Amino acid sequence: DTVLTQSPALAVSPGERVTISCRASESVSTLMHWYQQKPGQQPTLLIYLASNLESGVPARFSGSGSGTDFTLTIDPVEADDTATYYCQQSWNDPPTFGGGTKLELK
Amino acid sequence: QVTLKESGPGILQPSQTLSLTCSFSGFSLSTYGMCVGWIRQSSGKGLEWLANIWWNDDKYYNPSLKNRLTISKDTSNNQAFLKITNMDTADTATYYCARCKLGAFFDYWGQGVMVTVSS
Numbered sequence: 001d002t003v004l005t006q007s008p009a010l011a012v013s014p015g016e017r018v019t020i021s022c023r024a025s026e027s028v029s030t031l032m033h034w035y036q037q038k039p040g041q042q043p044t045l046l047i048y049l050a051s052n053l054e055s056g057v058p059a060r061f062s063g064s065g066s067g068t069d070f071t072l073t074i075d076p077v078e079a080d081d082t083a084t085y086y087c088q089q090s091w092n093d094p095p096t097f098g099g100g101t102k103l104e105l106k
Numbered sequence: 107q108v109t110l111k112e113s114g115p116g117i118l119q120p121s122q123t124l125s126l127t128c129s130f131s132g133f134s135l136s137t138y139g140m141c142v143g144w145i146r147q148s149s150g151k152g153l154e155w156l157a158n159i160w161w162n163d164d165k166y167y168n169p170s171l172k173n174r175l176t177i178s179k180d181t182s183n184n185q186a187f188l189k190i191t192n193m194d195t196a197d198t199a200t201y202y203c204a205r206c207k208l209g210a211f212f213d214y215w216g217q218g219v220m221v222t223v224s225s
Contacts, residue, residue: 001170043212045212045214049209088153088155088211090210094168095155097153098152100152100153
């Protein structure tokens, strides 16, 4: 299976720019997607196919990357962005998720 | 407006079969490119993809559980189903259904149903 590696946690101040990384153990082309999950809630789609902003998601969120290295950027970060962020690949079978990055605001 | 909602037994004993239903609205599983997937999340843990069923009835399973999983759909009633046999305490988790599209990303998720396996 394709392993997706994310940093476990990040802490930033409101107004700052934050980048959350996801590294794949093998190429996933651009079939990488990003989700936000707040405590007690289901995940919501932020970015699909590496860089496409899902409808209704603020333009503060953006995604980039291809192959094995991907980034989710939030600029500027707001208090409401406190959540865990997951990457997911769908190029290789089975689809897999990263372990999640918990974003905390200082 | 796309919505999905999972339903299931809540609690079951080891070795029993779990039957989950995903009732959805706002789209049809007979539409080209649509799919419904099942994903689970153990308490405090990450997300694990289980299975997808596509508009053309193609089915895909996570190999780690493949022998235990059966996914199906009732297009007329806008429902999808997942059965997991031989449940174990390690299968205790919140189970989500989600709509997926070509590219196999999940753009709408249900609220999830908590399933506890305990004797």
